[in-house]
Amino acid sequence: MKREYKHIIIGAGASGLMLASLLKEKQQILLIDAGRSVGAKISISGGGKCNLTNESVDSSNYLGERSFVSDVLGRFDQAQTLSWFAKRGVHPVVRKSGQYFCVKSADEVTALFHREIQGVDLSPNTQVKNVYKKDGKFIVETSRGTYIAEHLIVASGGLSYPRIGASGIGHDIAKSFGHTVTTLSPALVGFTLQPEQFFFKELSGVSVEVEVGIEDKSIRGSLLFAHKGISGPAILNTSLYWKKGKITIDFLPDFSWKSLRGSKKQISTLLPMPKRAAKTFxxxxxxxxxxxxxxxxxxxxxxxxxxxxxFAPAGTFGYSKAEVTRGGVSTDEMSSDTMMSTIEPNLYFIGEVLDVTGELGGYNFQWAFSSAYTCANALVIEV
Ligand SMILES: Cc1cc2nc3c(=O)[nH]c(=O)nc-3n(C[C@H](O)[C@H](O)[C@H](O)COP(=O)(O)OP(=O)(O)OC[C@H]3O[C@@H](n4cnc5c(N)ncnc54)[C@H](O)[C@@H]3O)c2cc1C
Known part of the structure; x- marks a missing residue:
């Protein structure tokens, strides 16, 4: 393997793989990843079926600076994403709430990326430890030696799922070049409970339809009672906005109280939830x-x-269970035209490492792909 490259990409996740696929001069790219295999998170995403994108995507589906997110999504939207995948033999289908999933398994996506990055120098099992700039070039120190590059693209993701390679290296690199990193916390994650809600645990495994109120938002969807607390799509989306304090759950959304009037049926039968849940409540x-x-x-x-x-959740299940990290490298110091730092020339950030977090529903992969495309476009692409 060479020691000097035109482009070094740190992270072979969704954004790094898309970027390496789009760039033309493959032999000029080094793609480094700490994990044993590339795209490990893709493989376990969407319950093994990878929720690639969504029918409807816009900046309102994200936490982050609206106009920045909108600019980047606009360069490579969900239709272009689907068409890019379709041209390469992957045809996801809508399964629920506009969410596109792979037909067979997420391996369709990782296999596609394997094909697309042919010719790129890939260095798995390689931990990036430190980066600095010398004589106008980036020096990347790793567990397998030092590499040099003209352009450095940080695609190292967030802190969630550390067991498959996640680390804070992207945030550390950003800070070392003078960037701001906003407050980080686990998101799209379940909540742990205070003792007053421990009775929820009796319902472990039961799912109910709810509407959750947090701040001025209402989030509709299912809530799953879990052994450690509460989870499920409505709760995961609520966690995007939760810092501390109370949330309000409507366990009977749309319930018609009239249906109780004069009915001889047992109340546990009439409540629109599994009987076990009705009895516990x-x-x-x-x-x-x-x-x-x-x-x-x-x-x-x-x-x-x-x-x-x-009630106020006690906390969250933490990074080990969180699908994403809320917060990241501030987009105020990035160009939405190129994903390049406005502080350090030729330093780029793409994907989840940035302070952009999507809702549940394929929005985080879409962000990874749109930001990778924007960067590739700036680095001269072949689509
Ligand atoms: C269980 C789970 C399911 C998910 N399902 C979905 C879904 O269905 N749809 C959706 O849109 N989103 C989903 N997400 C979120 C989505 O996976 C991420 O937002 C997305 O992968 C981010 O892409 P990325 O390229 O920025 O980062 P990642 O995909 O996390 O890739 C970053 C890469 O950088 C590598 N890395 C980190 N530190 C170092 C280092 N020091 N040295 C070398 N390499 C390093 C990591 O090993 C990793 O491979 C899911 C997340 C999880 C955890």
Whole structure:
């Protein structure tokens, strides 16, 4: 393997692989990754089926600077992404809520990238330890020696899932060149509970439809009671906005109270949730399960509290379970035309390492691909 390259890409995840695929002069690229295999996160994404993108994508699906995100998404949107993959034999399909998933498995995507990066020098099992600039070139110190490059592209992702290679190297590199890194925290992650909500644990494995209120937002979707706390799409999306403090859960969204009137059916049967959940909530509210026509006005008032169940999560499941990292290298010091640092020439940041975080639904891969495309475009591309 050579020691000097035109482009060194740190990170063979979604963004680094897309960039290496798009760039033309493959023999001038070194792609470094700490993991044993490339695209490890892609392989486990979307429950093994990789939710590649979404039917509807715009900057409102992201936390981050709106106009920056919009500029970058506009250069390589979901339609261009789908067409790029289709031309190379991967045809994802919409499965739910506009989310595109691979037909067979996420391996379709990793196999595609393997084909597309043929000719690139790939260095797996290689930990980048430090980067500095000398005589106008980047010196990249790794666990397998030192490499030199004209352009350095940091595609090293966030801190989630450290067991498959995640590290804070991208943030460290950014800081060492004078960049701002915003506050980092696990996101798209479940919540742990305070003792008052420990009764939720009895429902481990049960899923219910809810509407969660956080700040001025309402998030609709399913909530999964888990052994350690609560998870599921509605909670993962709530975690994007949660810092500390209370969230409010409506466990009976759209419930028609009229359906109780005069009904001889057991209340646990009429509540629109799995019976096990209904029984646990009735027990929690100290309401005896009985025919709905025997509910007292106090019982009904009590039941209505399930529409605004407010509590403060104890914390989150942490980076080991979080799908993404909220926060990252500030986009204020990046060009949305090129993804190049406005502080250090020829230094680029793409993907999740930046302070841009998408909702659940394929938005994070879309960001990885759009930012990689924008960077590739700046570095001269072949699409
Ligand atoms: C379980 C799970 C499921 C997910 N499912 C989806 C989904 O279905 N759809 C979606 O849109 N998003 C999903 N995401 C989020 C998505 O995977 C990420 O946002 C996306 O992979 C970010 O791409 P990236 O290239 O910026 O970073 P990554 O894909 O994380 O790649 C960064 C790479 O850098 C390497 N690296 C880090 N530090 C070093 C170092 N010091 N030296 C060398 N290499 C290093 C890592 O090994 C890694 O391979 C999921 C995430 C997880 C954890």
């Amino acid at each position: 009735l027990e929690y509210l100290k309401i005896v399960d009985k025919p709905a026509n025997r509910l007292s006005p106090d019982d009904i008032e009590n039941l209505k509290s399930l529409q605004e169940y407010s």
